[in-house]
Amino acid sequence: xxxxxxxxxxxxxxxxxxxxxxxxxxxxxxxxxxxxxxxxxxxxxxxxxxxxxxxxxxxxxxxxxxxxxxxxxxxxxxxxxxxxxxxxxxxxxxxxxxxxxxxxxxxxxxxxxxxxxxxxxxxxxxxxxxxxxxxxxxxxxxxxxxxxxxxxxxxxxxxxxxxxxxxxxxxxxxxxxxxxxxxxxxxxxxxxxxxxxxxxxxxxxxxxxxxxxxxxxxxxxxxxxxxxxxxxxx
Amino acid sequence: xxxxxxxxxxxxxxxxxxxxxxxxxxxxxxxxxxxxxxxxxxxxxxxxxxxxxxxxxxxxxxxxxxxxxxxxxxxxxxxxxxxxxxxxxxxxxxxxxxxxxxxxxxxxxxxxxxxxxxxxxxxxxxxxxxxxxxxxxxxxxxxxxxxxxxxxxxxxxxxxxxxxxxxxxxxxxxxxxxxxxxxxxxxxxxxxxxxxxxxxxxxxxxxxxxxxxxxxxxxxxxxxxxxxxxxxxxxxxxxxxxxxxxxxxxxxxxxxxxxxxxxxxxxxxxxxxxxxxxxxxxxxxxxxxxxxxxxxxxxxxxxxxxxxxxxxxxxxxxxxxxxxxxxxxxxxxxxxxxxx
Ligand SMILES: Nc1ncnc2c1ncn2[C@@H]1O[C@H](COP(=O)(O)OP(=O)(O)O)[C@@H](O)[C@H]1O
Ligand SMILES: [Mg+2]
Numbered sequence: 001x002x003x004x005x006x007x008x009x010x011x012x013x014x015x016x017x018x019x020x021x022x023x024x025x026x027x028x029x030x031x032x033x034x035x036x037x038x039x040x041x042x043x044x045x046x047x048x049x050x051x052x053x054x055x056x057x058x059x060x061x062x063x064x065x066x067x068x069x070x071x072x073x074x075x076x077x078x079x080x081x082x083x084x085x086x087x088x089x090x091x092x093x094x095x096x097x098x099x100x101x102x103x104x105x106x107x108x109x110x111x112x113x114x115x116x117x118x119x120x121x122x123x124x125x126x127x128x129x130x131x132x133x134x135x136x137x138x139x140x141x142x143x144x145x146x147x148x149x150x151x152x153x154x155x156x157x158x159x160x161x162x163x164x165x166x167x168x169x170x171x172x173x174x175x176x177x178x179x180x181x182x183x184x185x186x187x188x189x190x191x192x193x194x195x196x197x198x199x200x201x202x203x204x205x206x207x208x209x210x211x212x213x214x215x216x217x218x219x220x221x222x223x224x225x226x227x228x229x230x231x232x233x234x
Numbered sequence: 235x236x237x238x239x240x241x242x243x244x245x246x247x248x249x250x251x252x253x254x255x256x257x258x259x260x261x262x263x264x265x266x267x268x269x270x271x272x273x274x275x276x277x278x279x280x281x282x283x284x285x286x287x288x289x290x291x292x293x294x295x296x297x298x299x300x301x302x303x304x305x306x307x308x309x310x311x312x313x314x315x316x317x318x319x320x321x322x323x324x325x326x327x328x329x330x331x332x333x334x335x336x337x338x339x340x341x342x343x344x345x346x347x348x349x350x351x352x353x354x355x356x357x358x359x360x361x362x363x364x365x366x367x368x369x370x371x372x373x374x375x376x377x378x379x380x381x382x383x384x385x386x387x388x389x390x391x392x393x394x395x396x397x398x399x400x401x402x403x404x405x406x407x408x409x410x411x412x413x414x415x416x417x418x419x420x421x422x423x424x425x426x427x428x429x430x431x432x433x434x435x436x437x438x439x440x441x442x443x444x445x446x447x448x449x450x451x452x453x454x455x456x457x458x459x460x461x462x463x464x465x466x467x468x469x470x471x472x473x474x475x476x477x478x479x480x481x482x483x484x485x486x487x488x489x490x491x492x493x494x495x496x497x498x499x500x501x502x503x504x505x506x507x508x509x510x511x512x513x514x515x516x517x518x519x520x521x522x523x524x525x526x527x528x529x530x531x532x533x534x535x536x537x538x539x540x541x542x543x544x545x546x547x548x549x550x551x552x553x554x555x556x557x558x559x560x561x562x563x564x565x566x567x568x569x570x571x572x573x574x
Pocket of ligand 1: 372526
């Protein structure tokens with residue numbers, strides 16, 4: 001079984017891109033399954049069911065979604081194998097720009113869109129910077145020049161990535177993506193012992209563990225204060 | 235390229251590759267005060283907290299730095315990929331039968347129209363060209379650039395550069411004036427004579443647009459016609475891509491003839507999927523698509539060009555009528571016909 005992780009900011013077009021790509025894989029007889037990770041809510045699983053692929057979803061609830069992802073990825077890989085998949089895809093919403101769910105030696109794809117603003121590539125951390133393939137969506141509704149500038153900004157924070165423009169609506173480019181992401185020779189059985197590409201923040205503060213009260217008295221562990229400079233009350 | 239991280243100092247790096255400085259700041263790596271150290275030493279000297287806070291991975295950064303310098307060098311030295319001609323070799327219709335032509339060669343400066351019913355495969359043909367298909371798309375066509383297939387790596391890195399696209403749905407989304415926008419695009423392309431280029435695009439765009447706009451007009455408030463005029467002038471003059479794909483850009487509110495002339499004068503190869511007879515007849519050839527395959531390739535004949543003149547007259551009549559309507563005048567058909 002081959003395995004790829006797909007990640008990207010909310011609403012960047014991950015699900016549309018994956019569905020159009022799966023269409024092409026199914027036509028070539030590849031058995032694909034998806035596990036969708038999200039935070040509080042998702043109904044993307046229904047969209048995957050509609051195209052007839054095995055799908056599971058995981059909601060992280062009160063946990064950091066990327067921490068939740070990595071704590072469960074081995075189970076997900078085992079599920080994929082039990083289902084007899086040729087290709088397992090995980091989709092996760094990158095909610096925090098500090099974390100990313102990419103694992104060393106597992107293909108990592110980041111989906112971002114042309115409408116997100118030209119400073120976005122710089123702001124997105126490891127999720128963009130350590131991806132192997134960056135898919136840029138919504139290029140059909142912005143000008144050629146804006147597309148070129150945006151791609152250039154992506155390239156300058158991740159010069160190694162293959163950049164692909166995909167139209168999530170009509171699927172233009174999805175065929176080409178499907179040829180890049182699936183390697184029929186890949187034989188991934190377990191992630192036991194594999195490593196994250198990027199360490200997640202180690203800090204833990206009172207609020208991580210359920211504290212709701214505001215004020216110094218309740219703040220334990222890793223506390224960092226905002227620097228507002230010197231100022232006088234007036 | 236020889237960049238020895240153990241020997242080269244940051245200062246020497248920046249002197250040799252000025253753009254490397256931006257790469258440090260884009261990646262939030264604080265290098266001030268460490269410039270006299272070798273690259274390795276400087277990177278080892280960065281505070282652990284900063285590394286954790288800013289999600290820096292030094293090993294990845296080093297690999298990316300080399301890649302970035304390589305990339306920027308190629309931006310400066312590479313001329314655009316040149317595509318003097320593209321050749322399309324036959325593949326298969328949707329029903330699996332072979333397409334019925336030997337080969338189709340398109341040269342720079344040519345305008346090719348693609349016609350056919352919805353769902354027949356026009357966009358697929360444009361995509362085959364965009365990705366330089368090598369028997370590995372649903373049509374199994376082969377597309378040669380200057381007589382050669384591209385390597386996988388070339389195809390996917392070149393895909394950004396080989397083809398520029400224009401379509402009806404495109405809009406400007408950035409919060410910039412026309413001038414700032416052109417400046418941004420010109421800067422990202424690292425062109426030398428930036429001011430001349432900006433002026434040139436601005437003039438050409440105004441020439442194409444019915445209603446004129448200014449350098450300080452916000453791009454998002456341009457009308458549909460003005461936007462497309464600016465997009466076309468910008469693509470013709472500033473885009474590196476030698477091939478321009480136009481997907482259904484009818485009723486553009488611009489001088490379509492001049493727009494095509496501008497693209498062609500910049501030695502672009504223009505492929506245009508359209509149902510507009512005026513546009514279709516402006517092409518040198520048209521490709522007729524049916525059931526996923528290229529059914530026929532027709533040269534625009536002299537008789538057809540004669541019709542083009544008549545159609546242009548009709549178009550002018552419609553244009554004048556629209557203007558009269560807009561300014562509250564009475565519409566009279568006979569008078570318009572005589573004036574045209
Ligand atoms: N020769 C072909 N073989 C198989 N599928 C094809 C072929 N040509 C086109 N298709 C598929 O048919 C669908 C419709 O084609 P499209 O190019 O979008 O049509 P149009 O742009 O003319 O409306 C697409 O999914 C495309 O991939
Ligand atoms: Mg189409």
